[in-house]
Amino acid sequence: MKTKKAMKKYECYTCKTKINKGDQYARKSVVLGKTTIWAHGGPVPDWAWEPYRSTEPICFDCSNK
Numbered sequence: 001m002k003t004k005k006a007m008k009k010y011e012c013y014t015c016k017t018k019i020n021k022g023d024q025y026a027r028k029s030v031v032l033g034k035t036t037i038w039a040h041g042g043p044v045p046d047w048a049w050e051p052y053r054s055t056e057p058i059c060f061d062c063s064n065k
Contacts, residue, residue, distance in 0.1 A: 001026045001063040013056035026063035027055040 003024040010019040019025045031051045038044045 001028075003060055003063060006057075010057040012059040012062055014058050014062045017059055019057060019059050024060045025057050026060070028058045028063075029053050029055050 003026045006019050006021055006023050006025050008021055010025060011017070012019060012025075013028060013030065030053065032054050033052045034049045035052045036044050036048045036050065038048045
């Protein structure tokens, strides 16, 4: 996974350790839930749901596992 230099302090998403300014870290895309824009009445079909994603920082050790 490609890493970059931290410009501020972060917390690793997977192991919850501190990532200090200047350390190498990576960003991982995680699914936070599902969203839909279904304008019709009734139940929402399965194909209308899309995952809601966010990128979270992970430390250098976790990015190489």
